[in-house]
Amino acid sequence: MEIALIGNPNTGKTSLFNNLTGSYEYVGNWSGVTVEKKVGVFKNNIGQLIDLPGVYTLNPLSKDEGVVTSFFLNESVDRLLNILDASQLERNLHLTLQLLEFEKPTLIGLNMMDVANKRGIQIDASKLSNALGVPVVPVVARSGKGCDKLVDVIATKSIKPAKKNLVYYGKEVEEAIIALTGELMGKTNHSARFLAIQYFEGNEYVKNYVNSIADSKKLHAIMGNLESKLLKENNIKSLANFIYIKRKEVIEEIVAEVAKKSDSIIPLSEKIDSIVTNRFLGMPIFLLLMYLMFMLTFDWLGTPLSDALDAFLTGPVTFGFEKVLSAVNASEFIHALIIEGLVAGVGGVLVFVPQIFILFFFISLLEDSGYMARVALVMDRIMESVGLNGKAFIPMMIGFGCNVPGIMAARTIETPRERLLTILLTPLMSCSARLPVYALFVGAFFAGHKAFVVLSLYVLGIVVALILAKIFSTTLLKSETSLFVIELPPYRLPQLQSLWRSTWDKGKGFVRKAGTFIFAGSVFIWILSYAGPNGLKVDMDHSYLAAIGNVIAPIFDPIGFGTWQASASLITGFLAKEAIISTMNIIYFVPNDASLQGLLADYYTPLAAYSFMVFILLYIPCLATVATIYKETGSKKWTAFSMIYAFAIAYVLSLIIYQGGKLFGLV
């Protein structure tokens, strides 16, 4: 006797397998599939147990899930042992209903009853058995409790489903099922009803199978008719969606009958989840947390620390360098190179280290505590409406630290279309290298509303990404969306040590870059600003840097910052976004007490400053990000597209903000 063990992922199948069988008979690859099935012999020798990979549905989403469907179609199996997670009954029953439609003798092992009880869920196994029409045996797979009974039932009872057609799919579908089963009659040993429903759901494996045994044109016509009828009469996305809804209705009835939920013992984790992932509260809570994070980064904690560091760098450090330089009798050129180039350029970036670390600390805190997984869930609802799903938000959140690992994380996304879309949109997330620009400008122009202005930029990045996702997914990259399933980790109090580690991991690149690239960039930018066509030590407005900046400056006139200084810093910003700040510190070099923030007021209005920040947020992915996009997509076309569309969007938005703002009388 061959018995197949099947269930959702993480329901304890493998534990049960090990308990039911003494040892593995063999572990072998099947031809054409990557995932292996395990075969074992029951301890009391009643037959073989086949452990299949965990799946949520028989309609496969990815190739490794297809192994289960092809097993059902191509192998003979005598009985099915379906293992259910009692604490996730609703989700698990979707698979069960499909298995029952397969009309093989089925037995259900109800696992994780202990977890369900802890969550206040009481499940009546005999009621569930009555509702489904098959035996249900409660087990604890981890300890082996209940396994003996399970073996007894498998060995002795006749467990053919007592109830047929558990789900009534409505008149139209049932008629189509009859029509389709008529076509398959006598041509297959499998349940024709099962094949018909899976065919309607769009199961590719079943489609290939039935097309090989029956007239594919007739089958296609039946499905086409049904779909057009249903889409016309019901408010549904697809036929598969309709079938899903019908199953869900039956599942809800069953669960209401067999499961009792007492509210008194809801674990804290679920109580928190019911608030933070609430349909209406989820988003405001996320925004509020981000706002608090920025308040800490810019107002309460970060700015005082950065100011202190700034005072230290412009005071004792500069003074120390000057002392050493005059002691060794350094030339005027070297003196200027070090003080006006290196100290200004590298120091200007280092000043923001405290703020970057504070921000990373809080992002790590949110990640470690388990909250970020909830944010993906909250975003799933919004992401779905724009043709992506919550999974795509995870690379984007990683992109808040640095876009490069964000783009790499898009590898976890199943469908090539959604992956490409995520890769294209992740650079719109405001990475930490852009933070110093915001810090500098909000300090100079929006002192009263620092956190709010920075929050608006982060949100703008997300909103633009969502709008573009909608546009791209309905024009350039059309296809169906995949399903998003996320296991929510339990909340936990983060350990200080792991928090520090994860903060340091994120932030150390920023410090290292200051010592390498920013150092080098500062030297060359300073040289370009010191030398000009008329020789060395020219007035900066007649330097090479000004000449380069002036070439493209007119482009930026309509958006409020058509100066050579802004243009030059934007060019260096392509290599690394931090370079914008070091370039500005060198260009607007201010000796002694005067601050760069004060000086900026001569060159920018608050409106132009906001327009500039929006432009910095979006205008181009940095060199490393561009290279990563190229490596990950393998396409020059999409890489060029990622740069061009970003520039176009940035320009249009800055134009709307600057010109629109002027129309409303803002300056």
Next chain:
Amino acid sequence: MIASVIIGIAIFGYASFALVKFINKSKKGKCAACDLKNSCSSQCGMPPNVK
């Protein structure tokens, strides 16, 4: 004067080296350009046989 020359050579030498190294590394993209590559749990930090 000698001190100036030495400091100048040191600064420009290191700056050129750092700039070339940074741009080469950035152009490689992927793990090479990633700040987290040594501790990354998803791709780069893992030994090749585990990936």
